[in-house]
Amino acid sequence: AQSVAQPEDQVNVAEGNPLTVKCTYSVSGNPYLFWYVQYPNRGLQFLLKYITGDNLVKGSYGFEAEFNKSQTSFHLKKPSALVSDSALYFCAVRGGSGAGSYQLTFGKGTKLSVIP
Amino acid sequence: DTEVTQTPKHLVMGMTNKKSLKCEQHMGHRAMYWYKQKAKKPPELMFVYSYEKLSINESVPSRFSPECPNSSLLNLHLHALQPEDSALYLCASSQDPGLTDTQYFGPGTRLTVL
Numbered sequence: 504a505q506s507v508a509q510p511e512d513q514v515n516v517a518e519g520n521p522l523t524v525k526c527t528y529s530v531s532g533n534p535y536l537f538w539y540v541q542y543p544n545r546g547l548q549f550l551l552k553y554i555t556g557d558n559l560v561k562g563s564y565g566f567e568a569e570f571n572k573s574q575t576s577f578h579l580k581k582p583s584a585l586v587s588d589s590a591l592y593f594c595a596v597r598g599g600s601g602a603g604s605y606q607l608t609f610g611k612g613t614k615l616s617v618i619p
Numbered sequence: 620d621t622e623v624t625q626t627p628k629h630l631v632m633g634m635t636n637k638k639s640l641k642c643e644q645h646m647g648h649r650a651m652y653w654y655k656q657k658a659k660k661p662p663e664l665m666f667v668y669s670y671e672k673l674s675i676n677e678s679v680p681s682r683f684s685p686e687c688p689n690s691s692l693l694n695l696h697l698h699a700l701q702p703e704d705s706a707l708y709l710c711a712s713s714q715d716p717g718l719t720d721t722q723y724f725g726p727g728t729r730l731t732v733l
Contacts, residue, residue, distance in 0.1 A: 552721060
């Protein structure tokens, strides 16, 4: 079975400062990792994914994420936060083997608040 | 264009009503999904359609009945729902149902069961 942990329920950061939203995963085989963002009363928007190759993945709206196999982490980062980045962020994983490998398993989400 | 549309945006229904949620995509995607999301929780997978055939049913109660009339459309028929079924219902699609394929989500239907 696969799982995702987002250890922080909420992250607060000042506008213009760098931001990091943490994610760790557990999967038996190769992990396929995704980040999504959700604004209030909206669907999920895809930000980026890691499949293979370069450990640093660049995505939409200036976000990037670093895959670290030894630490089983896939933290989301942005060099300079904007107030409009305030939202709920979900990390998700697919992979492994067995009946559950098809499923996109989400973390519980991290609420990001960017303070003006 | 990575747009998935869902109608209606909001739906209020009684426990004896029958209603349907609709999802549409024109990206040529061959996998479509229904998720249920409660407030401040991650989405939970309900159904997966792969090439217009139901491939995954995550033990969802029979009061939820999915239908895929064609490769662009996905419906979720609702009947005799309970108040605890109130949630945001999200539709998603991906090029294929493979492990590496990105799922693109619609804006959701906010369902309230009275």
